[in-house]
Amino acid sequence: MQLNLQSGKRRKPLSLTPLIDVVFILLLFFMLTSSFIKWHNMELAVSAPSQSSSRSNDTPPLVFRLNAEGELRVAGQAYTPSQDADLQLLLNDHADASIILQTADEVDVQQIVSTIDRLKRLGADGVSLNTDR
Secondary structure, eight states, X not given: OOOOOOOOOOOOOOOOHHHHHHHHHHHHHHHHHSOXXXXXOOOOOOOOOOSSOSSOSSSOXXXXXXXXXXXXXXXXXXXXXXXXXXXXXXXXXXTTXXXXXXXXXXXXXXXXXXXHHHHHHTTOSOEEEEOOO
């Protein structure tokens, strides 16, 4: 009986170069798609209404309703961002009234914050956000 001492096929060593290339490509991909924006936070002072409010209780509040298109409605009158002069006149006429902002379900937080900033810029002293539906 003859003994076969020849080894079978020689195995080539496993090359790590393609693996390293893939790792560097993934690293480059995640570095380029990451955002390095510094996130800002905004302080919101939330407090219970006090009994000694500076506003008189005789004046009814102005209730603004904000829809998803950015339109404010007060007593059936619509105010778009292009009608800020009319809105400022309304706020000046009701300077002693408190302002309540109600939002539709579709309105996102950025739109709410932008609307509050818009009302404050136009002369609204205190704006309350109504979360009741």
